[in-house]
Amino acid sequence: MKVNSDIVLHIDHVHKTFAGLHALADVHLDIREGETHAIIGPNGAGKSTLLNVCVGVLPPTQGKVMFHGTELTGLKPYEINQLGVARVFQTPEIFGDLTVLENVMMAMLSHQDGAFRLKLVSRFDEQGEIGQRAVQALRERGLGEHLYHLAGALSRGDKRRLELVMGLVQKPKLLLLDEPTAGMARADTNATIDILRQIKQSGMTIVIIEHDMHVVFSLADRITVLAGGRVIAQGVPDEIKGNPKVIEAYLGEEQV
Amino acid sequence: MKHTSKLADIALLIGFAIVVALGPIIFTPIGAGYPDLLQKFAIYGIFAIGFNILFGLTGYLSFGHAAFLGVGSYAAVWSFKLLSMDLLPAVAMSVVLAGVLALAIGFVSLRRSGIYFSILTLAFAQMCYNMAYSVLTPITNGETGLRVLRQDPRYLDAAIGYVSPTPSLFGMQITGWTGFYICGAVLVAAFGLSIAIFRSPFGMTLRAIKSNQNRMGYTGYSTRPYLLSAFVISGMFAGLAGALLAATDPLAGAERMQWTASGEVVLMTILGGAGTLLGPVLGTGIIKYFENIFSAYNEAQLKAMFTFVPDGLREPVVKTLSLFVGEGWQLTLGLLFMAVVIFLPGGVMEGINRLIGLKHTPKVRSLGDSPQRDGLGEMVIEEMPTHDRTAEIEKNAAEQQARATAP
Numbered sequence: 001m002k003v004n005s006d007i008v009l010h011i012d013h014v015h016k017t018f019a020g021l022h023a024l025a026d027v028h029l030d031i032r033e034g035e036t037h038a039i040i041g042p043n044g045a046g047k048s049t050l051l052n053v054c055v056g057v058l059p060p061t062q063g064k065v066m067f068h069g070t071e072l073t074g075l076k077p078y079e080i081n082q083l084g085v086a087r088v089f090q091t092p093e094i095f096g097d098l099t100v101l102e103n104v105m106m107a108m109l110s111h112q113d114g115a116f117r118l119k120l121v122s123r124f125d126e127q128g129e130i131g132q133r134a135v136q137a138l139r140e141r142g143l144g145e146h147l148y149h150l151a152g153a154l155s156r157g158d159k160r161r162l163e164l165v166m167g168l169v170q171k172p173k174l175l176l177l178d179e180p181t182a183g184m185a186r187a188d189t190n191a192t193i194d195i196l197r198q199i200k201q202s203g204m205t206i207v208i209i210e211h212d213m214h215v216v217f218s219l220a221d222r223i224t225v226l227a228g229g230r231v232i233a234q235g236v237p238d239e240i241k242g243n244p245k246v247i248e249a250y251l252g253e254e255q256v
Numbered sequence: 257m258k259h260t261s262k263l264a265d266i267a268l269l270i271g272f273a274i275v276v277a278l279g280p281i282i283f284t285p286i287g288a289g290y291p292d293l294l295q296k297f298a299i300y301g302i303f304a305i306g307f308n309i310l311f312g313l314t315g316y317l318s319f320g321h322a323a324f325l326g327v328g329s330y331a332a333v334w335s336f337k338l339l340s341m342d343l344l345p346a347v348a349m350s351v352v353l354a355g356v357l358a359l360a361i362g363f364v365s366l367r368r369s370g371i372y373f374s375i376l377t378l379a380f381a382q383m384c385y386n387m388a389y390s391v392l393t394p395i396t397n398g399e400t401g402l403r404v405l406r407q408d409p410r411y412l413d414a415a416i417g418y419v420s421p422t423p424s425l426f427g428m429q430i431t432g433w434t435g436f437y438i439c440g441a442v443l444v445a446a447f448g449l450s451i452a453i454f455r456s457p458f459g460m461t462l463r464a465i466k467s468n469q470n471r472m473g474y475t476g477y478s479t480r481p482y483l484l485s486a487f488v489i490s491g492m493f494a495g496l497a498g499a500l501l502a503a504t505d506p507l508a509g510a511e512r513m514q515w516t517a518s519g520e521v522v523l524m525t526i527l528g529g530a531g532t533l534l535g536p537v538l539g540t541g542i543i544k545y546f547e548n549i550f551s552a553y554n555e556a557q558l559k560a561m562f563t564f565v566p567d568g569l570r571e572p573v574v575k576t577l578s579l580f581v582g583e584g585w586q587l588t589l590g591l592l593f594m595a596v597v598i599f600l601p602g603g604v605m606e607g608i609n610r611l612i613g614l615k616h617t618p619k620v621r622s623l624g625d626s627p628q629r630d631g632l633g634e635m636v637i638e639e640m641p642t643h644d645r646t647a648e649i650e651k652n653a654a655e656q657q658a659r660a661t662a663p
Contacts, residue, residue, distance in 0.1 A: 094471065123455045
C-alpha cells in the first residue's frame, strides 16, 4: 500500500471483539492532515471503542493503527500522548486536587521534560516561562479568573474547557475529542463550536466523536458513520446528509 | 499571586529548627524533657516524614515501611562492628541498603495499587521480619539481637587509631543531650528535604498521580518510575531513621520490623495529617508522648492529682481515669485517633488550619461534603449559563445605540 505523507492517522482494518461481541468489524479509515473528521453513529455503534483503540487503552483484536507511520498498537497511553496525540474525554478527566493553573502546567511539563524526569531541586512554581504561558492559555479560553481555584471545584463546562486547554498547550499533532458538547445547553454548545472552529482554523487535525448533528455539520470536513461496529458511510457532510443508509441507521434507532 | 512562596518555606524551616533547638525547654513542662524520649521524637519524626512523601503525596499506603527501618538498623550496627564507630559510614550504609531493598520491594509492589499494594508491602515486610529470625540469623543474630562488641574489628577505626566506646559523630558521643541535638539536626535536614520535595515538580507529579492516575497517562507521564522514586526516597528516610535508632541504642532487634511498627508510622502520619509538611512530625510527637508519658501514670499519682476531690468521690474518679492511663494508654490513643479521623479527616493539621483560618479549601474532589466548597461550586455554576455572550451582546447593542444617537 502506498504510504501517503499527509495521512495523520491510518486505521487499518481494525476488528475488536469483546467476548464474542463484535464491537468493531473491519473499520478502515484515514485521517488527513489538517482536517476535522467527525465520527458519528447511533449508541453502541463502536465510536468510543474506536477511540480507545486509537489511544492505546484497548488493543485491537485484529488490524492496526498507524500514526504518522508509527504503529500505535501495543503502545501505552503515555507513549501515544508523547507522540503527539491529545485526548479530551466525554466526562472531564482532570486533576481535581490541583489548581487550574497547576493542571495546565502539568500538561506542559510532560512535553518539555518527557515521560519521566526526576526534578527534585527546582520549585514547581518557578519553571521559567511555562507558568506565564499556562496563564495566558487559560485567559484566552476564559478561565483567567479560576487560575488558583481547585480544578475539582469548577463547573462541568469549565472543567471541559480546562481539559481542552490541557490538550491544546501540548501542541498535539492530533486532537481527539469525545463528545465535547454532551449534556450541554444550546448556548454552551454554540460557545464550544466557536472555540473548536478557532482551533480548526489554526490548522490542527481533529477527530471528533459527536452525537449532536448540529455540531457535526458546523465543524466537520469529512464524516464517517459507524453502525453496529461497521463503517456504513464516509464522505463530506453533503454526501452524508443525503445517504439513505445513514438515514436508515438513525431512523432505526429512533424507532427503538 | 502564588499559593506558597519560597520565603514562607524558608521561614517555616527556620521556625522548625528553632522549635527543635528549644525542645528541652518546650517539652519539660509536659514531662517529656528528657533526652532519651526527645531522641525518639526526632528519629520517629524522620521516619514519618519519609513515609509521608510516599503516602501523603501519592496516596499509596505502604504497610511495610518498618522493614526499611529494621534494615537500616542492622546495616548501621554492622557498620559499627566492621567499619567505624562514627555515625557517617553507618548512615551511608543504612540509607543505601534501605534504598536498594525499597527498589526491590517497590518494583514488585507498585505493579498494583490500592489495597493490593498495601497487602504486598505488608507481605514483604513480614517476610523480612521472619527471615531475620530464621535463615538470616548469622546476619541478624536472631532473637538475641545484633549488638556492638568491644572486640569487633572496626577496620576503619583501627587504621586511624580511633577508639570510641559508643557510636559517635566526629568524636561526640551520641548519648544524652548531644545525642538529641545530633538527631534533631538530622530531623531539621530531613524536614528541609521534605519541603523541597513537596515544592518540586517531582512533588507536584506525585500529587497529580494521587489526584487522577488515569489522567497522567493521557497527559504523557509514565507514572511507574515516579512512584518507584517516591517509594525509594521514603525507604531511604526510613533507613536513615533506623541508623539513628541503632546509634542511640546499639542493639538491633527484629521486632523493629514487625507489622505493628509499620502500622505505627501509618497512625502517626494520619493522626498528624497526611500530605501536610508538619503533620507527620506532630503525629509522631503525640503518639510517642502517649506511649512514654501517659503509660507511666499509675493510680498513686492520680490519687495525688485529685486530692481536691471530696473523699467519697475520689475513689470512683481515680478508678475510672486509671483505665485510660498506665497500661490503658492505648485506649486513650485509640479514642483520640477515632475522634481525629471522624471530626478532622485531615488530621491535627486540619484542626490547626481551621483554628487559625489559614485554608478554606479542604481536599475533597466532589462538590459535596464541605460548606465552603458548596459555596464556591454554586457560585461558579451560576456564572456559567449566562457566560460572556449575553454581556457581549448587550455591550455591542449599547455601543451601537450610542453611535446611532451620537451624530
